[in-house]
Amino acid sequence: MGEQELFAPLSLEVGAGEWTCLLGPSGVGKSTILRLIAGLEIGGSFSGTITAGDSGPVASRVTFMAQDDLLLPWLSVLQNVCLGGRLRGGKSDPARAMDLISEVGLAKQADQMPATLSGGERQRVALLRTIMEDRPVILLDEPFSALDAGTRAAMQELAAELFAGRTVLLVTHDPAEAARLANRLYILERSGLSTATPPESAPVRALNDPSTLVCQAHLLDILRQSAWRRPA
Ligand SMILES: Nc1ncnc2c1ncn2[C@@H]1O[C@H](COP(=O)(O)OP(=O)(O)OP(=O)(O)O)[C@@H](O)[C@H]1O
Numbered sequence: 408m409g410e411q412e413l414f415a416p417l418s419l420e421v422g423a424g425e426w427t428c429l430l431g432p433s434g435v436g437k438s439t440i441l442r443l444i445a446g447l448e449i450g451g452s453f454s455g456t457i458t459a460g461d462s463g464p465v466a467s468r469v470t471f472m473a474q475d476d477l478l479l480p481w482l483s484v485l486q487n488v489c490l491g492g493r494l495r496g497g498k499s500d501p502a503r504a505m506d507l508i509s510e511v512g513l514a515k516q517a518d519q520m521p522a523t524l525s526g527g528e529r530q531r532v533a534l535l536r537t538i539m540e541d542r543p544v545i546l547l548d549e550p551f552s553a554l555d556a557g558t559r560a561a562m563q564e565l566a567a568e569l570f571a572g573r574t575v576l577l578v579t580h581d582p583a584e585a586a587r588l589a590n591r592l593y594i595l596e597r598s599g600l601s602t603a604t605p606p607e608s609a610p611v612r613a614l615n616d617p618s619t620l621v622c623q624a625h626l627l628d629i630l631r632q633s634a635w636r637r638p639a
């Protein structure tokens with residue numbers, strides 16, 4: 408099979424304490440970039456550097472919510488949300504976990520196993536586990552993709568509130584989501600990485616804010632240019 412280059416050389420800068428959104432067609436390498444930053448990409452060859460200001464290695468300061476939720480099937484919702492603390496030697500905060508579980512509407516399911524949850528319920532559990540990690544750098548790979556529009560908007564607002572002051576890199580396919588959350592916008596294509604200008608107002612922006620809608624339409628235009636097309 409041999410190795411194949413995924414994308415042209417690129418430089419991606421993420422603002423400290425800001426939300427950076429990364430969009431781009433399916434298969435272009437967005438998740439691969441997150442895995443590289445998290446120190447999880449062991450296959451393939453990568454040459455380059457990943458730095459976080461002058462504060463040392465990035466991977467140890469990062470929490471990563473993968474595209475596939477990676478809930479442990481033998482643990483309940485509450486136990487999955489508390490998993491990070493347990494793995495690090497028993498310090499977890501079940502009371503805070505329960506508060507968060509209630510806040511995302513899953514109080515009744517706290518003792519259920521992941522297999523008994525819907526896709527969107529599982530995704531909320533995975534997001535809560537990421538929140539409980541309490542790290543300065545947060546990598547989110549399509550964290551709201553399985554949610555209905557109303558729940559998605561509410562979860563975006565919750566995440567913005569709970570991650571305030573953290574450095575967030577969000578991969579999303581949703582131009583509306585990027586337009587309301589981003590301080591910085593990047594679009595990854597095979598030819599390389601480009602930027603787009605987010606609205607001037609501070610996130611989280613209202614979904615129906617005119618500047619959000621203009622930005623959303625602009626992003627959709629760019630994404631349609633690089634999207635897969637049916638053969639003629
Ligand atoms: N473990 C792997 N071994 C070989 N190829 C892989 C592996 N994981 C991903 N790829 C390939 O690398 C490319 C980039 O994958 P990646 O998951 O980063 O894409 P993506 O931009 O996140 O796509 P999507 O939007 O569909 O999630 C794809 O062509 C994929 O098939």
Ligand SMILES: [Mg+2]
Binds near residue numbers: 437
């Ligand atoms: Mg992906």
